[in-house]
Structures are given as structure tokens and as C-alpha cells.
Amino acid sequence: MSRTLVAFLLLGVSCSLADPLYRNEEEPALPQLDGRIVGGQDTNITFYxxxxxxxxxxxxxxxxxxxxxxxxxxxxxxxxxxxxxxxxxxxxxxxxxxxxxxxxxxxxxxxxxxxxxxxxxxxxxxxxxxxxxxxxxxxxxxxxITLAKERPEHNTTVTVTGWGTTSEGGTISDVLQEVEVNVVENSECKSAYSIMLTSRMLCAGVTGGGKDACQGDSGGPLIYKNELLGIVSWGTGCAREKYPGVYCSVPDVxxxxxxxxxxxxxxxxxxxx
Structure with a gap:
């Protein structure tokens, strides 16, 4: 996701979202408004x-x-x-x-x-x-692409694509990347993001981390059954365990x-x- 300077007033901090957020495990999870594909593979634009x-x-x-x-x-x-x-x-x-x-x-x-x-x-x-x-x-x-009308069930496989960085703090990809992740129910996702998460957001990731959107993927499509399900929005770091990526839920907007x-x-x- 493309990072700009964002003030997180609820958390009493501000950070440059052009750079990766590093934190100690004792520190609160901070959203990183940046997206890139981590753990994916090269793909062709004709598929997307x-x-x-x-x-x-x-x-x-x-x-x-x-x-x-x-x-x-x-x-x-x-x-x-x-x-x-x-x-x-x-x-x-x-x-x-x-x-x-x-x-x-x-x-x-x-x-x-x-x-x-x-x-x-x-x-x-x-x-x-x-x-x-x-x-x-x-x-x-x-x-x-058409717009999705409803959210799929928890753990449904969905796909996110983009040219964002392929590792947290890395460089953006020359070639379009694709990665499959799974929908995470908001009730479960709240354990990672608490009050930052709203009903207009949709979470997706994989158990153990390792696959996610990242810097440069912001605004890009999360798709399910060839429909636009989500818009890459934010997350804590990239592909971190227990911190799914967060998307604007298209059915809700x-x-x-x-x-x-x-x-x-x-x-x-x-x-x-």
C-alpha cells in the first residue's frame, strides 16, 4: 500500500508509511498503510x-x-x-x-x-x-471487473495482485505478482487490530504468515470468482504471523x-x- 504520513491519534503516534514499521513484540500493533505482494509468484496481466x-x-x-x-x-x-x-x-x-x-x-x-x-x-x-x-x-x-455483492465465508481462498515489494522493507517487483490468501472473519481479525478495524474492512491472510499484500500494492484488487472483493488498504508490517492484511470491503462500499x-x-x- 502506498505510504504517506498518517497520524494515528488513537495510539498517540505518527509514522512515515513510506517505510516499514518495525516494533518490539511488547509494543502495540500499528497499522501500516502500505501494500505489497509477499510470498507470491510472477503472473501475466492477461490473467488479471x-x-x-x-x-x-x-x-x-x-x-x-x-x-x-x-x-x-x-x-x-x-x-x-x-x-x-x-x-x-x-x-x-x-x-x-x-x-x-x-x-x-x-x-x-x-x-x-x-x-x-x-x-x-x-x-x-x-x-x-x-x-x-x-x-x-x-x-x-x-x-x-465487476463488483462483489457479498463477502465470502471465513477461510475462503481469494487472490491479491500487484507490483508491490516482495518482502517487508524490500523493493517493488518488476513483474506483476499474485498470491492466494484466505478470508479472516472480522471477529477473529479484531484480535490483531482491535478498535482500528471496522465493518467496512475485510481481512485476509494465511496461518503462520508469509503471504500478504505490501508496499506498492495499495489500492490494488483482492478478487474472488473474478469479482472485485476488496481494495488493498493497510496492515501491520507485511505477511506477519497473526496480522492479516486489511482491505476496504467492496460489498460494503x-x-x-x-x-x-x-x-x-x-x-x-x-x-x-
């Missing part, structure tokens, strides 16, 4: 054609998912510190984020809309919609997403006279 790379000044900032030809869903914390959409671009259609000669499509961001209830304190309602300046052309590597997207139905369309 909804996946995009959000760039700021040409540098990878966050992930996201294509919903329509000119609309992308990502995390609010990926854009909430920006003064506007200037210098933001969306890259789709490539498995490798560093090689411009590979097939890819690039569009500028015209506007972004952050969930009105988003809270920087704990990343509640961590969802945003990006309106693009133009439209993607759909092909095998660029496709939209779905109504806002659909209503807002519908209100921007004609934005980005080109009229031919």
Missing part, C-alpha cells in the same frame, strides 16, 4: 486484465482496478494527500511496469473522487474512483461506488459531431 499501475510523475504509486473504460477503482489513501490529479496517470495492459516498450495503454487522470466518509485515522471507507481523460481500448490484457460512477456516466466520453 483489470489490474492497473497508478503512476505519479511517472513512478509507480499504487494499484487499482478498471471498472469502465474511463474509470478506475483504487484506495482513498493513494490520492488523499494530492492537491489534484495533475501528474497522475494510469497504465494498463502490461505485466512489467518498467519497460515502456511492452504493450501498454496510458491515460491521464482527469479527476478523483474520495469516499466522503474516508478517515485517515484508520483508513475506514478507503475507496476512491479515478475518472480518466479518455478511454482504454479493451483487449486480452485490458478488461473491466458498493452502493457508493455504483451511485458515484453512475453520476459520472458521460465523463470522458468523446462526442463526434
Amino acid at each position: 486484465p483489470h489490474q492497473i499501475s497508478m503512476r505519479y510523475n511517472g513512478n509507480h504509486r499504487c494499484g487499482g482496478a478498471i471498472y469502465e473504460k474511463n474509470k478506475v477503482i483504487s484506495a482513498a489513501h493513494c490520492v488523499n494527500t494530492l492537491s489534484g490529479p495533475g501528474n497522475l496517470t494510469i497504465v494498463a495492459g502490461s505485466s512489467n511496469i518498467w519497460f515502456p516498450n511492452t504493450p501498454q495503454q496510458v491515460l491521464a487522470v482527469r479527476e478523483f473522487i474520495i469516499h466522503p466518509k474516508y478517515r485517515t485515522l484508520n483508513n475506514d471507507y478507503d475507496a476512491a474512483i479515478l475518472i480518466l481523460d479518455g478511454e482504454f481500448e479493451y483487449n486480452d490484457a485490458v478488461q473491466p 458498493r452502493e457508493w461506488l455504483l451511485e458515484t460512477i453512475d453520476s459520472y456516466a458521460d465523463v470522458g466520453k468523446i462526442d463526434f459531431l
Whole structure:
């Protein structure tokens, strides 16, 4: 997840979320608003054609998912510190984020809309919609994804993808990564995150740790049955035992997403006279 400076007032601390959070076992668990794939494997964009790379000044900032030809869903914390959409671009259609000669499509961001209830304190309602300046052309590597309507049961296998770092404090991946994790019921996840966790959040991890999203994966998709189930949001460290990754639950912000997207139905369309 892309880290910015976040004040954790409830815990009386502040930290730079661009860096990994290290702590002693005696210290309280602090959320790290950053995401990357740990314990995964290389994959091809054609298996996840909804996946995009959000760039700021040409540098990878966050992930996201294509919903329509000119609309992308990502995390609010990926854009909430920006003064506007200037210098933001969306890259789709490539498995490798560093090689411009590979097939890819690039569009500028015209506007972004952050969930009105988003809270920087704990990343509640961590969802945003990006309106693009133009439209993607759909092909095998660029496709939209539908929104999940409900959460799957505890321990259901789900998949998270992204170009984030492959270890806590590591470097981001050149090639798109995928990893399977399991849904963790919020009642169980609260043992790790206590009052920071809300009903708009969804947890996923594996027993013993070792698989997770991490820095650079923020805003990226957690998918189940080819639907967008979650948006990479935050967590304590990456792939730590007893600390699942935390996602914005799409079923719980779905109504806002659909209503807002519908209100921007004609934005980005080109009229031919």
C-alpha cells in the first residue's frame, strides 16, 4: 500500500508509511498503510486484465482496478494527500511496469473522487474512483471487473495482485505478482487490530504468515470468482504471523461506488459531431 504520513491519534503516534514499521513484540500493533505482494509468484496481466499501475510523475504509486473504460477503482489513501490529479496517470495492459516498450495503454487522470466518509485515522471507507481523460481500448490484457455483492465465508481462498515489494522493507517487483490468501472473519481479525478495524474492512491472510499484500500494492484488487472483493488498504508490517492484511470491503462500499460512477456516466466520453 502506498505510504504517506498518517497520524494515528488513537495510539498517540505518527509514522512515515513510506517505510516499514518495525516494533518490539511488547509494543502495540500499528497499522501500516502500505501494500505489497509477499510470498507470491510472477503472473501475466492477461490473467488479471483489470489490474492497473497508478503512476505519479511517472513512478509507480499504487494499484487499482478498471471498472469502465474511463474509470478506475483504487484506495482513498493513494490520492488523499494530492492537491489534484495533475501528474497522475494510469497504465494498463502490461505485466512489467518498467519497460515502456511492452504493450501498454496510458491515460491521464482527469479527476478523483474520495469516499466522503474516508478517515485517515484508520483508513475506514478507503475507496476512491479515478475518472480518466479518455478511454482504454479493451483487449486480452485490458478488461473491466465487476463488483462483489457479498463477502465470502471465513477461510475462503481469494487472490491479491500487484507490483508491490516482495518482502517487508524490500523493493517493488518488476513483474506483476499474485498470491492466494484466505478470508479472516472480522471477529477473529479484531484480535490483531482491535478498535482500528471496522465493518467496512475485510481481512485476509494465511496461518503462520508469509503471504500478504505490501508496499506498492495499495489500492490494488483482492478478487474472488473474478469479482472485485476488496481494495488493498493497510496492515501491520507485511505477511506477519497473526496480522492479516486489511482491505476496504467492496460489498460494503458498493452502493457508493455504483451511485458515484453512475453520476459520472458521460465523463470522458468523446462526442463526434
